[in-house]
Each structure stands twice: as C-alpha cells, then as structure tokens.
Amino acid sequence: MREQPPGEDASEGGPQLTAQWEDQALFDAGPTTPPPLKVGEDAARTARRRALLASGWHPTSGRKLRGDDEVCGTCAHCVGFRRHTRTYWKCAKVAMTRGAATDVRLSWPACVLWEKEER
Numbered sequence: 001m002r003e004q005p006p007g008e009d010a011s012e013g014g015p016q017l018t019a020q021w022e023d024q025a026l027f028d029a030g031p032t033t034p035p036p037l038k039v040g041e042d043a044a045r046t047a048r049r050r051a052l053l054a055s056g057w058h059p060t061s062g063r064k065l066r067g068d069d070e071v072c073g074t075c076a077h078c079v080g081f082r083r084h085t086r087t088y089w090k091c092a093k094v095a096m097t098r099g100a101a102t103d104v105r106l107s108w109p110a111c112v113l114w115e116k117e118e119r
C-alpha cells in the first residue's frame, strides 16, 4: 500500500490534488494570439527582394535602380551558369556564391551599374 503524505486523505486526496494542479496555469499567458506564420527561407528571400525593388534598390547589387525600362537580362554583367538542366543567372559586378542569395532574375529592373550588352 502507498504511503500518504501528511494531511492527505487516502480515499480521495491523491487524484483530486493532481487534477487541481493540472487545471491551473503556471503563468498568465495574456491574450491568445495565433502563432506567426512560418515562412520558408525562399519565400522570405522573395519577400525581401520585392520590398527592395519596390523601394528602388536592386536586391543583388545593392545599388539604386536606373528607373528606366532596362532589365538585368540586357546587361553586359549578367552571366549565366548552366548546372544540370537549369541556368543560374548572376551579376558579375558583385561577389558570387553558389547559392540563391546572389542570383538575379533576368526580368528585374536594372541597377545603375547596367551596361549595354555587346552582341
């Protein structure tokens, strides 16, 4: 037979005491708010780049946008690297990595470093 702590009734004390502790919150959690949406790394990068482009800055070169109709795809510094079945476009004016962080999109508006591509 289990030994009872002092002051606890053997017939009904144990289970009631446990239920009482489980019902009480340890801290006041405040108003419940939904947890923040978890955004993947790629989605977060896309959102950051869109915000930069909207504010007039090129996400990869970190320079101001030209503000005309030129795009990275027509720039002499835009270089493509084929890897398996894809081509990854990078800017030769900035340090390149093998990751997506230094990719450029051909359709992005050109920055002030843009130079006409010689064909």
Ligand code: SF4
Pocket: 058, 060, 061, 071, 072, 075, 076, 077, 078, 090, 091, 092, 093, 104, 109, 110, 111, 112, 113, 114, 115
């Ligand atoms: S416009 Fe040319 S220099 Fe500017 S980020 Fe694009 S590829 Fe690089």
